[in-house]
Amino acid sequence: MSLNYGQLTSLALDPIEKKPLYHFHPGTQILSAGSFGCNMACPFCQNFQIAEGRRGQIDTRTVSPEALLEIALSLKPRGNIGAAFTYNEPMIGFEYVRDAARLIKEHGMATAVVTNGCVEPWVLSEVLPFADAFNIDLKCFTAEGYQKLGGDLALVKDFIQTAAKSAHVEVTTLIVPGMNDTEAEMRELVRWLASVSPGIPYHIPLFSAQAHAFHPADRPAPFASSSRNCR
Numbered sequence: 001m002s003l004n005y006g007q008l009t010s011l012a013l014d015p016i017e018k019k020p021l022y023h024f025h026p027g028t029q030i031l032s033a034g035s036f037g038c039n040m041a042c043p044f045c046q047n048f049q050i051a052e053g054r055r056g057q058i059d060t061r062t063v064s065p066e067a068l069l070e071i072a073l074s075l076k077p078r079g080n081i082g083a084a085f086t087y088n089e090p091m092i093g094f095e096y097v098r099d100a101a102r103l104i105k106e107h108g109m110a111t112a113v114v115t116n117g118c119v120e121p122w123v124l125s126e127v128l129p130f131a132d133a134f135n136i137d138l139k140c141f142t143a144e145g146y147q148k149l150g151g152d153l154a155l156v157k158d159f160i161q162t163a164a165k166s167a168h169v170e171v172t173t174l175i176v177p178g179m180n181d182t183e184a185e186m187r188e189l190v191r192w193l194a195s196v197s198p199g200i201p202y203h204i205p206l207f208s209a210q211a212h213a214f215h216p217a218d219r220p221a222p223f224a225s226s227s228r229n230c231r
Helices: 065-074 090-106 121-130 143-149 153-163 183-196
Strands: 010-015 029-034 080-085 110-115 133-137 168-172
Touching: 029 065, 065 080, 065 090, 080 090, 090 110, 090 121, 121 153, 133 153, 143 153, 153 168, 153 183
Parallel strands: 029 080, 080 110, 110 133, 133 168
Antiparallel strands: 010 029
């Protein structure tokens, strides 16, 4: 049973570029919905309050797939093109993403998913028919690096390869000094990404230890995580 089905912590009309999706309906707005929970534990998480949140620990608002559709439609006069599932890790609650995205697509609007991509192929298969675009956060390009974050590089690579066959895909890697910033690793990553498709846009933001958004002083200790969480 999905504990976060329809339980939203965040709902906002964002520029599509904020996802970041720079080559998918650029210049438009998209309704962005987030719930709570994640299957990884990155110490540099920007949204740790909801990513590490538990039911009963954080404020949520119940928004059914039908209600999300109505909100999305009501925002069309403000330039909304659809809905993006983002902020926390949406694929751990794929049932809601699937159900809401199906309705939104049936009404001629676009859907996007911002994800770490660390889920089994059958989970992606549930969402893929109803997703127009993905931004996938490729954390690093070593199995050891992913293991430290509670993830699985092989799963993420498979996700990117599969999604790119039928949806618009953009990939992001946050460069964290000392974790994923060697020239050898970056070259291997971009060579692999180009082999999947040379047309995949690649975003490379840089971690800043001084930026409060990345490393707030009041951040609690990460919850326990292992590679099993994303399987």
